[in-house]
Amino acid sequence: MTGINVDLALAKKYQRPGPRYTSYPPAPHFKSDIDFAEAMKIFSDQPPGPVSLYFHIPFCDSMCWFCACTNLVRSVRGKSSPYLKLIEEELKLKASLMNEGLKVAQLHWGGGSPSFLLPDEIRMLGEMIHNNFDIPDRIEAGVEIDPRDLSLDQISAFREVGFNRVSLGVQDNNSEVQKAVNRIQPYELTAKTVENFRSAGFHSVNIDLIYGLPFQTVKSFEKTLNEIIALSPDRFAVFNFAYVPWMKASQKIIKEEALPSAETKLQILKLTVEKLTSEGYIYIGMDHFAKETDEMAIAQKNGMLQRNFQGYSPFAGDVILGFGVSSISQSSGAFLQNERDLPNYSSRIEKKEIPFLKGYILTNDDRIRRAVIMRLMCDLKLNFSALSKALNIDFRKYFEDEIEALNTFEEDGLLVRNENGFDITDTGRLFVRNIAMLFDAHLSKGEGRYSKTV
Numbered sequence: 001m002t003g004i005n006v007d008l009a010l011a012k013k014y015q016r017p018g019p020r021y022t023s024y025p026p027a028p029h030f031k032s033d034i035d036f037a038e039a040m041k042i043f044s045d046q047p048p049g050p051v052s053l054y055f056h057i058p059f060c061d062s063m064c065w066f067c068a069c070t071n072l073v074r075s076v077r078g079k080s081s082p083y084l085k086l087i088e089e090e091l092k093l094k095a096s097l098m099n100e101g102l103k104v105a106q107l108h109w110g111g112g113s114p115s116f117l118l119p120d121e122i123r124m125l126g127e128m129i130h131n132n133f134d135i136p137d138r139i140e141a142g143v144e145i146d147p148r149d150l151s152l153d154q155i156s157a158f159r160e161v162g163f164n165r166v167s168l169g170v171q172d173n174n175s176e177v178q179k180a181v182n183r184i185q186p187y188e189l190t191a192k193t194v195e196n197f198r199s200a201g202f203h204s205v206n207i208d209l210i211y212g213l214p215f216q217t218v219k220s221f222e223k224t225l226n227e228i229i230a231l232s233p234d235r236f237a238v239f240n241f242a243y244v245p246w247m248k249a250s251q252k253i254i255k256e257e258a259l260p261s262a263e264t265k266l267q268i269l270k271l272t273v274e275k276l277t278s279e280g281y282i283y284i285g286m287d288h289f290a291k292e293t294d295e296m297a298i299a300q301k302n303g304m305l306q307r308n309f310q311g312y313s314p315f316a317g318d319v320i321l322g323f324g325v326s327s328i329s330q331s332s333g334a335f336l337q338n339e340r341d342l343p344n345y346s347s348r349i350e351k352k353e354i355p356f357l358k359g360y361i362l363t364n365d366d367r368i369r370r371a372v373i374m375r376l377m378c379d380l381k382l383n384f385s386a387l388s389k390a391l392n393i394d395f396r397k398y399f400e401d402e403i404e405a406l407n408t409f410e411e412d413g414l415l416v417r418n419e420n421g422f423d424i425t426d427t428g429r430l431f432v433r434n435i436a437m438l439f440d441a442h443l444s445k446g447e448g449r450y451s452k453t454v
Contacts, residue, residue: 003278004426006270010412014434015262017450018443020286021377021433022309023335024370025360025442026450027328030337032358039334039359043319044097046331050105050317051098053133054310055087055125056324058112058342061149064183066171066213066241068248070326070340071112080121083324083342086349088128090323093354095132098321104133105315107141107162113169115145119157126161135162140295140315142167142206147193148185155200165204166197167237172213173224180214180258187227194231204294207233211268212241214258218267225275235296236281236289237311238272240265242451269454273430285380285432288312305378312378333367335360365441368393373436380424380432387421402438409435430454 019026058072059080107129117125129135142165143158158166172178173187194205207228211221228236243259245251260268273283281289282297288311290296299305299314306313308320309328320330326340336359339345348355362370368391376382384395384403396403406422409415414428414435424432433453437443 004273004283006273006430007427008266008270011266011454014431015452015454018433018437018453019450021373021436022307024373025366029442030335030358030360034359034361036356039336039361040097042333043331046319048102051102051319051321052106053104054320054322054327055109056111056327057109057114057116058325059116060113061116062182063250064181065250065253066181066210068242068244072342077116078118080117084121084125086346087323089349091128091132094321102319104135105139105317106313107139108310109143111144113146114143115150115154119153122154122157122161140165147189150193152196155196159200164202166202167206167208168193169208171210172216173227174220176215177213191231204234206235206237209238210241211238212260212265214254216260216268218264218271221268222271225272229279234291234294236276237287239287240451283429284312285377285429300378303379307374307377333362369439369441372439376436377432380429382421384421405438
């Protein structure tokens with residue numbers, strides 16, 4: 001792929017709220033009044049196949065004001081054992097209900113910050129996981145890291161329990177931006193952390209950046225991009241700042257007038273896409289970029305890329321088992337989300353109850369549309385004939401209205417039709433969410449507030 005040029009006029013045209021499609025239906029459609037027994041039966045009846053394990057560590061040393069994740073600020077480390085014991089009980093509860101033929105293909109720890117855990121706590125959780133699941137040597141095992149206050153002993157502990165990929169939170173190297181979001185992290189620290197993880201044997205390094213933060217400019221963000229490119233990360237995740245103060249009280253500290261204008265955000269996005277693709281990174285779609293040799297880029301090329309609550313993945317299957325507060329479990333027919341409040345989560349576990357707060361059981365139409373949207377998000381194309389066979393439908397008849405509505409995207413050069421369906425163009429990769437929204441039957445119900453697609 002050569003460098004991609006971003007048309008700002010198109011970006012303005014298609015800049016509207018929409019789901020990120022880490023699931024379908026999206027999480028705002030989850031309900032607390034579903035039949036949880038039926039949902040669990042769907043999980044337990046899941047046929048043998050790959051499973052992903054996700055563990056949510058909600059603790060942080062301090063609050064980054066841009067963050068919209070489920071997290072808890074703790075002033076003292078070394079006191080996470082009670083929480084890990086709760087996870088151990090949840091592991092036992094869920095592992096006993098699942099088909100023994102499920103094989104772990106992916107492991108991920110997120111937060112909060114898993115690097116809040118001390119080395120012995122990291123090893124403790126790793127041992128719990130290995131005691132309840134058979135973890136092969138060759139899986140994608142990724143952990144999210146806050147480079148601040150990270151020790152070499154912690155890095156060694158993460159490697160010992162099987163992690164081989166790390167995702168470093170950076171967001172921006174500019175000191176004024178860092179101060180405005182309460183995250184002081186000098187570039188030199190980030191560079192040293194990357195070096196330390198590579199020396200420890202981690203084969204893949206991902207770096208997270210955010211555009212749209214206070215006081216960012218095109219010039220300042222270009223400096224950050226150049227500095228991070230010099231570290232040669234295997235993957236980039238460059239997120240659009242989701243300013244949702246109605247959901248996260250900490251974001252109210254950020255003054256709206258300090259945020260870059262919509263025009264500036266689009267210019268930063270244009271800069272990011274054009275610079276990274278000109279540097280040889282493959283634009284996977286949305287906010288993800290990867291080197292051509294990275295497993296993610298290879299998986300997309302081979303039609304094996306998946307998408308789930310951790311973003312894009314080269315290995316994930318239909319089943320995700322989530323552990324810890326707010327985590328989400330997924331099967332081919334249901335979603336289940338844990339309690340988001342730690343006291344409620346703790347109380348449910350202590351009663352030997354699986355701590356589900358809400359969920360969703362898919363209808364047949366949901367299953368069909370989920371398959372279509374996920375293939376579109378991952379493959380950047382749709383083959384109507386192949387999908388007709390795979391889903392046991394007449395695709396052209398089932399989606400007659402949606403296919404007709406593709407005309408606008410075709411006219412704008414975002415996709416090219418062929419005899420079997422269509423391919424999204426390089427320009428269209430930026431607008432894949434907009435195209436996917438055509439196939440979303442839930443958007444008309446008006447549930448949920450979403451970030452803008454570009």
